[in-house]
Amino acid sequence: MDRSPALLLLLALGFCEYGHGVRSPKDITQLRVGQRLELECQTDRDSGASWIRQDKSGTLHFIVFINSVSRATFSSDLRTSSRFEASKDSTIYRLAVKSFTPQDEGKYFCVMIFNQMMYFSPGQLAFLPVTTTVAPTTCEPTPKRGITEDPNLKTPDPERRMQEELNFFCHIFIWIPLAGACLLLLIALVITIVLCQRTRTRRCRCKR
Numbered sequence: 001m002d003r004s005p006a007l008l009l010l011l012a013l014g015f016c017e018y019g020h021g022v023r024s025p026k027d028i029t030q031l032r033v034g035q036r037l038e039l040e041c042q043t044d045r046d047s048g049a050s051w052i053r054q055d056k057s058g059t060l061h062f063i064v065f066i067n068s069v070s071r072a073t074f075s076s077d078l079r080t081s082s083r084f085e086a087s088k089d090s091t092i093y094r095l096a097v098k099s100f101t102p103q104d105e106g107k108y109f110c111v112m113i114f115n116q117m118m119y120f121s122p123g124q125l126a127f128l129p130v131t132t133t134v135a136p137t138t139c140e141p142t143p144k145r146g147i148t149e150d151p152n153l154k155t156p157d158p159e160r161r162m163q164e165e166l167n168f169f170c171h172i173f174i175w176i177p178l179a180g181a182c183l184l185l186l187i188a189l190v191i192t193i194v195l196c197q198r199t200r201t202r203r204c205r206c207k208r
Contacts, residue, residue, distance in 0.1 A: 031128050037097040041110030041121045049093040067091050081186045102128060
């Protein structure tokens with residue numbers, strides 16, 4: 001009876017009769033694995049009641065039906081259960097989870113049927129506390145004393161390296177034409193001096 005469409009339909013119809021004479025304690029907190037969990041609900045009629053559990057996915061699971069003479073019938077028509085205990089005291093219906101496990105997490109309802117109408121208690125939440133895992137911390141290597149790093153061994157910055165290359169090319173384009181111009185001026189100066197020397201020599205020969 002873990003997944004019963006008829007039970008789902010009856011529960012949906014029973015929402016309009018929420019909590020009619022069916023009361024339960026507050027939500028359970030601070031649960032631990034292996035802990036005994038005791039639930040109870042009190043009704044205003046002595047006509048029997050059932051306990052069901054809704055898991056995280058919304059699926060309903062029948063646990064036990066306790067009739068008016070305190071006779072418990074668990075799932076698969078069993079009189080006893082290795083996981084649960086059920087009892088009745090006057091109009092108080094009790095359910096105990098012997099050893100709570102993650103499989104038992106969910107919302108527990110106490111359900112009563114009267115005049116072909118289903119009434120149920122507010123859901124009692126029973127969940128284990130959420131455990132958060134802490135990421136392992138990594139220890140940074142301790143620098144050795146007496147050893148200094150050579151700054152030349154560090155990987156150069158790509159942007160700085162690109163800037164240096166651009167500066168180098170700029171220097172080439174500036175200095176090479178300048179050096180060529182200086183060389184041309186030097187050649188022109190030498191030619192001028194040579195021509196002047198020849199002209200002066202010729203003039204001197206003519207005077208004699």
